[in-house]
Amino acid sequence: xxxxxxxxxxxxxxxxxxxxxxxxxxxxxxxxxxxxxxxxxxxxxxxxxxxxxxxxxxxxxxxxxxxxxxxxxxxxxxxxxxxxxxxxxxxxxxxxxxxxxxxxxxxxxxxxxxxxxxxxxxxxxxxxxxxxxxxxxxxxxxx
Numbered sequence: 001x002x003x004x005x006x007x008x009x010x011x012x013x014x015x016x017x018x019x020x021x022x023x024x025x026x027x028x029x030x031x032x033x034x035x036x037x038x039x040x041x042x043x044x045x046x047x048x049x050x051x052x053x054x055x056x057x058x059x060x061x062x063x064x065x066x067x068x069x070x071x072x073x074x075x076x077x078x079x080x081x082x083x084x085x086x087x088x089x090x091x092x093x094x095x096x097x098x099x100x101x102x103x104x105x106x107x108x109x110x111x112x113x114x115x116x117x118x119x120x121x122x123x124x125x126x127x128x129x130x131x132x133x134x135x136x137x138x139x140x141x142x143x
Contacts, residue, residue, distance in 0.1 A: 023069065026081055026120045030071060046136035048073040052080065052096035054110075054125065056087065070096055075135040077111065077126045085121055086113040094125045098133030099142035106131050 056064045068082035090110050098104045106127045113123035
């Protein structure tokens with residue numbers, strides 16, 4: 001089975017519209033390095049690839065929107081892939097479509113951000129409040 005057959009994609013976007021060769025390579029690297037022994041999350045996660053936006057507010061109060069992709073999700077956070085580094089620990093608002101197709105705007109913080117390949121970063125956003133439509137069981141039912 002090819003990697004792309006195993007991941008769930010946002011229903012209203014074609015695969016080619018959200019993925020280029022570099023993004024495919026990043027996803028393959030991240031998928032190959034993950035394993036059951038690497039699972040450190042309290043709640044399980046489901047693979048969920050969708051376009052998303054994170055909004056960061058600088059100390060002067062100016063908001064900056066950054067386009068990114070989710071790679072997995074659970075009710076308490078989303079794994080992300082982005083083209084720019086994100087400030088770890090900073091408050092953020094993530095906007096993403098939930099499994100029911102409804103946009104979610106969830107406040108949280110940047111939990112981690114590390115470079116995977118030159119110019120490509122993976123990280124995570126941890127939510128302040130539970131987001132039930134991103135729970136693995138809900139994502140599995142929507143697939």
